Every structure is written in C-alpha cells, then in structure tokens.
Amino acid sequence: MAGKRGYHHGDLPAALIRTSFEVLAEQGPAAFSVAQVARRLGISTASPYRHFRDRDHLFAAVATAAARELAEAVRAAVDAAGADPAERFAVAGSAYLRFAVGRGVGFDVIYASDLAALRDEELATAGRELMDLFTGLADDTGERTKPESLELVANLIALAHGYAALYRNGLFASGRYRLEDLLAQAENGGRALAATRGARPR
Amino acid sequence: MAGKRGYHHGDLPAALIRTSFEVLAEQGPAAFSVAQVARRLGISTASPYRHFRDRDHLFAAVATAAARELAEAVRAAVDAAGADPAERFAVAGSAYLRFAVGRGVGFDVIYASDLAALRDEELATAGRELMDLFTGLADDTGERTKPESLELVANLIALAHGYAALYRNGLFASGRYRLEDLLAQAENGGRALAATRGARPR
DNA sequence: GTCTATATATTGATAGAC
DNA sequence: GTCTATCAATATATAGAC
Numbered sequence: 001m002a003g004k005r006g007y008h009h010g011d012l013p014a015a016l017i018r019t020s021f022e023v024l025a026e027q028g029p030a031a032f033s034v035a036q037v038a039r040r041l042g043i044s045t046a047s048p049y050r051h052f053r054d055r056d057h058l059f060a061a062v063a064t065a066a067a068r069e070l071a072e073a074v075r076a077a078v079d080a081a082g083a084d085p086a087e088r089f090a091v092a093g094s095a096y097l098r099f100a101v102g103r104g105v106g107f108d109v110i111y112a113s114d115l116a117a118l119r120d121e122e123l124a125t126a127g128r129e130l131m132d133l134f135t136g137l138a139d140d141t142g143e144r145t146k147p148e149s150l151e152l153v154a155n156l157i158a159l160a161h162g163y164a165a166l167y168r169n170g171l172f173a174s175g176r177y178r179l180e181d182l183l184a185q186a187e188n189g190g191r192a193l194a195a196t197r198g199a200r201p202r
Numbered sequence: 203m204a205g206k207r208g209y210h211h212g213d214l215p216a217a218l219i220r221t222s223f224e225v226l227a228e229q230g231p232a233a234f235s236v237a238q239v240a241r242r243l244g245i246s247t248a249s250p251y252r253h254f255r256d257r258d259h260l261f262a263a264v265a266t267a268a269a270r271e272l273a274e275a276v277r278a279a280v281d282a283a284g285a286d287p288a289e290r291f292a293v294a295g296s297a298y299l300r301f302a303v304g305r306g307v308g309f310d311v312i313y314a315s316d317l318a319a320l321r322d323e324e325l326a327t328a329g330r331e332l333m334d335l336f337t338g339l340a341d342d343t344g345e346r347t348k349p350e351s352l353e354l355v356a357n358l359i360a361l362a363h364g365y366a367a368l369y370r371n372g373l374f375a376s377g378r379y380r381l382e383d384l385l386a387q388a389e390n391g392g393r394a395l396a397a398t399r400g401a402r403p404r
Numbered sequence: 405g406t407c408t409a410t411a412t413a414t415t416g417a418t419a420g421a422c
Numbered sequence: 423g424t425c426t427a428t429c430a431a432t433a434t435a436t437a438g439a440c
Contacts, residue, residue, distance in 0.1 A: 012405080033432080033433060035432070035433060035434080036432095043406075044407055045434085046406075046408080047405075049434090049435065050405060050406075051405090055434070107372045108367060108368060108372035108373075109372075111368075111375070113371055113375040113376065116376060151390065154373075154374075155387060155388075157368070157373060158362075158364030158368060159357065159360050160360075161372075162360030162367065163364070165363060165364065166310060166359070166360060169310055170308075170309045170311075170314060170315075170363075171310075173315040182356075186357075188353065188357070189361070189395060192395050193391060195397070235414080235415060237414070245424075245425085246424070247415090248417085249425080251416090251417065252424075253423090257415095
C-alpha cells in the first residue's frame, strides 16, 4: 500500500491527526502549527489544506479525537479503581492529569473558545459525553444537588488541569517534581474534594 | 516631562513592563511579543532591545513584578479574611485566581522553565518569597510534616491555576461561567483541601 | 491528491544614522 | 536613547501545474 513513487499516504487526514498529537505532546498547543505537522510527515505545507479548511478545522478534529481518547482513558482508570465512588472520582482526576501531560491536550484544547466558533457537531458531542462521564462519577460520591455536583466536577478538573499546566511549564516543570508524585497528590486532592458535604449519604 | 518632539518616555523600561502586563492581560503569555508591546507604546521595535537584552529578559522583569504584585494581592486578601487559618488558606487560592485572570500572569509565567535558564536573581528571590507565603498559610492550617504542607500548597495552586487557565481558554471560557462564581468555587475547594488530615491540631 | 511557488503577515534581533 | 531599515525565520493560506 502506498508503494508508488512520490509522496503518498493511505489516509492523510488520519496521519495529520496522528502527527498533530505528536507535536502537541512535545510542544503543547501554543506551538502547534500546520506547517510543522506537514514537515514531520514529509509533505508540502499545502497538502493539509486539501483535507482541512484551515488550521482551526484540523485542530478541531484533533480535539475531537482527544476528547474520545480521554474519555476512554478515564473509563479504563476508573474501572480499574474498584467500587468506592470517592476513589473512582479521585482516580478520574489523575487519569486526566496523565493524559494531559502525555498527549499535550486537555480541556483547554477540547473546549477551546476558538473552536467553539466552529460549531463542530462531532466535537460538541464528544465534549458533552466527556463531561457527562465526570458528572456521573461526581454524582456517585454522595447526595448532591445538581449545582453541587457540577461544582465538584469543576474543582476536580481545575485541580487536575492546573497540575498538568504547571507540569508542562511552570512551578512543577523544574525537574524537581516527578509526575508519579504529582499523580498521587492529585488523587489525594480529589479524595479531599469528594469528601465535602454529602460524600456519604447521611 | 517628555515634552520634546519625537518619541520619549521618562522611563521606558518601566513603561515596557507596564505595557507588557496589558498585553498579557488581553492575550495571555503565549501571544506575548516584544513587537506588539513596542507597537502599543508607539515606539520602534528596536527600542526595547536597548533596555532588555532579548525577549526573555523583558519577560523575566515582568515575571518578577508579577510575583511581587501577586504576593501583595494574596497578603491583602488573607489579611481581610480574618483569623481562621483554613479560611485564610482558601482565600489565598481565590486571590491567586483573581490575579491570574486579571493580569494574565500566573505561576506558569513566574516559574516558567524557559526563564529558569536565565538565572535571574531578582526573579528567583521574588519566586521564593511567593512560595514561602503560601507554605506559611498551609502550615497554619494544622499539624503537618513538611512534605504534607508542600502537597497542600501544590494542591491549592493547581486548583487555582487550573481555574485561571480554563477561564482564559477552555471549559470555563464559554461565557456560561461568571468569574465571581468560580472564585467562590475555588474557595470552597481550598477549604476542602485544608480540611484534610491535621487541619485542626488533634 | 499532492506538489511547487508565491503572497502576505508577524516575529526576534541587529546595524548604523541621528 | 530612539529611530529607520533590514534580515532571517516561520506562519497561514492560495493558485495552478501535474
């Protein structure tokens, strides 16, 4: 397959998304560029525009894939965590952290305000399902009103995302911090958050 | 002062730092550029290089100023919060969030790994004092070993920074979230974190 | 469907005039 | 100490050949 001379790809759109993840993992969202992705694939900088209208449309496709993969990673981690709701909730936070660091993509990309303007249906759906996953885990931790559940989710996401952001560049990037330790800390934080009001049905 | 023809400034270095804050507040660290700062000040793009060796040295000066102002903002908020240690700790988190959103600068800039290579003594000192402030507040919340205190600080910072990052771009940037609500949520989160093991001397 | 070539914009940084 | 002018990178995006 793809044995002819010149530059070919069985599935360039898929290859573009895959390579975009590589760039994001190594340099983060801010440094992401269509040109760099094209260069890595050994294709011209014009080729991506045959498949994605512009930078943002490629980015949206990457964000959609990321939302799905993140949801899958969280589900897997939670399933492996046992039955205790607070534990499952806490593990969801560390799974987020691990994914965001490893892939260079987090909620900042998946829910980026720039991408919201695109009104991409697939991305919106993937994003909604991802949020539903987290709110479901929060609901299981105790009797809560809907706003209380949402606040709990927001706190967990903020905690995990903050760790990820500061690990990539900032306070925890100095080399004095090991990711494994931060994962454990984020889990402890998640447990503390889950322990607030109503954690166990009264 | 500065009444002569042509472009003058009583204190261009200070004006560069001030204007840098404006750019950061409006566009964030990723979009920060020397050229844009110069444009805003109505000076040539060459002028800043008379006062700062390069982009990173200007950035370091901004980060230093930010570290000091942030420490001041946290101190003021904490002083206004009363005597309860857990409350003071929680308020420090929301003060961080408010500052990071308003100024466009947080621990990602102040402790940026790029700037660490500069070995700027003033920045290092300001950064250390900022961390000491937070660890002091954490220590007051209960009997803790040093690693436990550091973990508590890390959790608070991550929580607050995550909110700030996602408010600027991401989950909370959609317009459906009000900053005041997020500030309250971050404070609740801070209280939950402070309530972990040893929050009150046993 | 991919390429070459190009137009346009922005950036960081320097040399040299005033 | 500020300016004009300039260079080299790098980016997005398009037109047209193959």
